Amino acid sequence: MRLSWKLALSALVLSAPVRPASGEWIRISTSHFELYTTAGEKKGREAIRYFEHVRRFFLEASPARRIPQTPVRIVAFHDDKQFRPYTINEAAFAYYTGARGRDWIVMQDIVAEHFPAALHEYTHLILRHSGLRIPLWLDEGMAELYSTLRPMSNKLIIGDLIPGRMVDLQQQKWLDVAALVAVTHDSPYYNEQKKAGIFYAESWALTHMLVLSPAYRLNFAKFLAELSSGTDFETASRKALGAGAEKLDHDLHFYLTGHPYGVAFDLHLKNTDEDLSVDEVPAFDADLMLADLSVLINKRDEASAVYRRLLQQEPDRPEIEASLGYLALLDKEPAEARRHFAKAFAEGSKDAQMCLDLASLELSTDSTSEAAVIALKRALLWIPDNTQARLLLGETLNNRLDYRGAVEALKPPRPVNLQGDEANEYLLNLAYAYLAQGDVANARQYATEAKKWAVTPDQVSLTALMMSCLNRASNKGCLARFGRQESNDSGKAHSEAPHQAPPI
Numbered sequence: 001m002r003l004s005w006k007l008a009l010s011a012l013v014l015s016a017p018v019r020p021a022s023g024e025w026i027r028i029s030t031s032h033f034e035l036y037t038t039a040g041e042k043k044g045r046e047a048i049r050y051f052e053h054v055r056r057f058f059l060e061a062s063p064a065r066r067i068p069q070t071p072v073r074i075v076a077f078h079d080d081k082q083f084r085p086y087t088i089n090e091a092a093f094a095y096y097t098g099a100r101g102r103d104w105i106v107m108q109d110i111v112a113e114h115f116p117a118a119l120h121e122y123t124h125l126i127l128r129h130s131g132l133r134i135p136l137w138l139d140e141g142m143a144e145l146y147s148t149l150r151p152m153s154n155k156l157i158i159g160d161l162i163p164g165r166m167v168d169l170q171q172q173k174w175l176d177v178a179a180l181v182a183v184t185h186d187s188p189y190y191n192e193q194k195k196a197g198i199f200y201a202e203s204w205a206l207t208h209m210l211v212l213s214p215a216y217r218l219n220f221a222k223f224l225a226e227l228s229s230g231t232d233f234e235t236a237s238r239k240a241l242g243a244g245a246e247k248l249d250h251d252l253h254f255y256l257t258g259h260p261y262g263v264a265f266d267l268h269l270k271n272t273d274e275d276l277s278v279d280e281v282p283a284f285d286a287d288l289m290l291a292d293l294s295v296l297i298n299k300r301d302e303a304s305a306v307y308r309r310l311l312q313q314e315p316d317r318p319e320i321e322a323s324l325g326y327l328a329l330l331d332k333e334p335a336e337a338r339r340h341f342a343k344a345f346a347e348g349s350k351d352a353q354m355c356l357d358l359a360s361l362e363l364s365t366d367s368t369s370e371a372a373v374i375a376l377k378r379a380l381l382w383i384p385d386n387t388q389a390r391l392l393l394g395e396t397l398n399n400r401l402d403y404r405g406a407v408e409a410l411k412p413p414r415p416v417n418l419q420g421d422e423a424n425e426y427l428l429n430l431a432y433a434y435l436a437q438g439d440v441a442n443a444r445q446y447a448t449e450a451k452k453w454a455v456t457p458d459q460v461s462l463t464a465l466m467m468s469c470l471n472r473a474s475n476k477g478c479l480a481r482f483g484r485q486e487s488n489d490s491g492k493a494h495s496e497a498p499h500q501a502p503p504i
Helices: 002-015 041-061 080-086 112-132 136-148 161-169 193-212 218-228 233-241 243-258 283-296 300-313 318-330 335-347 354-361 372-383 388-398 405-408 423-436 440-452 455-469 476-489
Strands: 028-029 033-035 072-076 094-099 103-106 150-151 155-158 263-266 276-281
Touching: 028 041, 033 041, 033 300, 041 072, 041 112, 041 155, 072 112, 080 103, 080 283, 080 476, 094 112, 094 161, 094 283, 103 112, 103 283, 136 300, 161 193, 193 218, 193 243, 193 440, 233 243, 276 283, 283 300, 283 318, 300 318, 318 335, 318 354, 318 388, 335 354, 354 372, 354 388, 372 388, 388 405, 405 423, 423 440, 423 455, 440 455
Parallel strands: 033 072, 072 103
Antiparallel strands: 028 033, 028 276, 094 103, 150 155, 155 263
């Protein structure tokens, strides 16, 4: 009997989340952020107001203006003791991760001197959503630069000097610009602590000069567009900035000796308290949130035990079934994931991303699945602007020969914000739906637009086939061939694998 009670006690300990020792969880929400914290309402309001101001800056004054469609979840602990079980790096005060269609910023605490670490991670989040394809030095350089954002009256100041980075630049041997821009994720300058300091410092300094200096800032957007399109650094810098790596190297040394300062942006910052709600978080919901966070930092066994315990407490909560479904996906068990998702859906889940992922699983075995159509329509009830759900619904309705329905799905009353890889596929599906109904004019319009977004060989080939169909007197056989080729490219998993940005 002694052994049995010890085992029972061990199981109880394993299944219990690490609860904050002081302070209860509260949730402070705006339409753009959802902050869970044990640091108190006053500090929580300060933090969410800060993030709202920074979000406004990115929308109005930065080159990365594509913002997440769902509210960003911020988890801010009271102190290091509470944070430690959920950290991914002992040196990091904050980190960014994302999964299940949601972005997370996790913070050790809400202390002014640690805000730059959180803003660094938020910048990575924004850049990830922007559709920009930028090299490592610029990704980290922009994150460092924007980490200095601070409000002053109705302005935001950007570009304050970072003392630690200045020390690195003064004490360590510099990389020349050509070597700096060649650093990759596998490089010692990114992975080794003694070398990483100068990489981050120079990346910040070069970005500071290109974004804020009078000599380069007017052409930075052109330079960014060149890099994002795949142009190599030397060609992009000469074409957009009128300077190659050697000149930039010289200018950077001179720039830093001139004591560069920040720039103020007048954004007319508004009071976010009007769009703010504060709620106490029940213990059940706090445990669920922490278990979901545990999954994101690869503590799946602990999370699974908490999910099972919570399921026994409230078996009809769809959130638990959804979380168990994502756990099954991580364990490469799609049939089990589909079972959990279907149960959550039947229990009335309002999780748009789960509805989208349920539809993807249904379509993996049946490209005309009616259950997928129903799930996608519910996803769009909660997030009408979700282009991924609209694309998948339009594609599925095309497969079901419901071309009028496909047009309605792909052409909502409000224009869809198309960008990146999804644009070509989205526009081709719309062109296909119009052509199948005999509307050649609209089909040609969208096919021509799709051609502008064709980048990969498959996209180029499929777009060329559509244009060929449009130029034929009879489209029927051509359309059938187009549909077969398109179906070979569909059925991909539309759910996003968990992604974790490197901590600072």
